[in-house]
Amino acid sequence: MNPPALLLVGHGTRDEAGADAFRAFVETLRAADPDLPVGGGFIELSPPPLSDAVAGMVADGVRRFAAVPLVLVSAGHAKGDIPAALAREELRHPGASFAYGRPLGPHPHLLTILERRVDEALAGSPSTGRADTTVLLVGRGSTDPDANAEVFKVARLLWEGRGYAGVETAFVSLAEPSVAAGLERCRRLAAGDDGTGGRVVVLPYFLFPGVLPDRVRDQARDWAAGHPGTDVRYADVLGGEPELAALVMERYRETLTGDLRMNCDSCVYRVKLPGFEDRVGRPQQPHHHPDDPAHAHHGEPGHDGPDHGPDHHGHGHPHAHSH
Known part of the structure; x- marks a missing residue:
């Protein structure tokens, strides 16, 4: 069989x-x-x-x-x-x-790839020491606090044992801190006696290229343009x-x-x-998608996927982990 x-x-x-x-x-x-x-x-x-x-x-x-x-x-x-x-x-x-x-x-295999992406972003720098680098891990963001907490867990696991100055967390939509707020926190934590903002690697927590990873980089570049004292680097997505x-x-x-x-x-x-x-206990209200001919979609513009509101998610279907 x-x-x-x-x-x-x-x-x-x-x-x-x-x-x-x-x-x-x-x-x-x-x-x-x-x-x-x-x-x-x-x-x-x-x-x-x-x-x-x-x-x-x-x-x-x-x-x-x-x-x-x-x-x-x-x-x-x-x-x-x-x-x-x-x-x-x-x-x-x-x-x-x-x-x-x-x-x-979160999984160690993903942490290995994230570490590789940070090293790639630091390559060719006059100083590639991890101890002088703060990483800003940027996730998609969700209205589900449990999902957002998973991104923070990944950030902590990435920090452990790798010698970075720190690993902070931000989100590109739906949750705080924003990319700009995350970069500002990194700048303040890394600021030296000379007033410079240190070096930050913006690390998108996405599998493949897309609208949202592009937005992460655009928002980071906008922030960096107003803060020339901070060396902002840009890492790639996880990839295949x-x-x-x-x-x-x-x-x-x-x-x-x-x-x-x-x-x-x-x-x-x-x-x-x-x-x-x-x-708690809210009935399942799965989102309808346009590529299924029996369903219509009402998404928000400007995102890889719709920014669903708090009434969207649940666990009622037997394929999900039901309660």
Whole structure:
């Protein structure tokens, strides 16, 4: 019997380079193991739609899928949108089954890539010492405090044992501190006796290129233009590195064994966190996506994906970690 197919699920982006990077990553995994059926699709914004990817694999005889969300944190897409999309595929393809894995981070493989990106940003500098460098890790930002806290955890783990002067955290949308506020904090922490603002590496916590990573760099450049005393460097996104491929396969194997170990201790749909008490037990309201012909989309302009409000996310679907 053939193994369950690996189905990579991405959110989608308006940036063609980002969509190309996702598709190339799918091809890399497919080539790595010719005996493993591998496919991938997006829930919105980019081709191929998830529905097309699944239909093509079903036509090739695939009936069992292990779906790995290609997202970094457990925010609304991982908790609501992707499980809802998989549920629709089950209805479209009677006899097909979908096991759902967990998001990618935080994980040591990702920390290894982030460390590499910082070193690349420092290359060619007159002084490449980590002790003189503060890193600003910039995440997407979410209305889910648990997802934002995951980015702070990654920042702390990146700081541990690597010798940076510090690792601070910022977000490009939906959450504070902003990129500018994060850079200002880095400047003040690194300011020397001569009044200079030290060296800062802006490190985007994104898998592939896209609208939001571009916005991170634009906002950082705007801030740097007004603060010439601070040496601001710009790191690249994570990208389809071998460590990312290894992590996806780890998540795939977890999905097959049922050893998902998802952390629900600080989930707003289970725990009454200050300011989010009304979300506990809230019914699932998955976001509708335009690439699914049965659904319409009402997103906000100017983002890789919509900035969903607090009524958007939940855990009611059986593919998600229900409470």
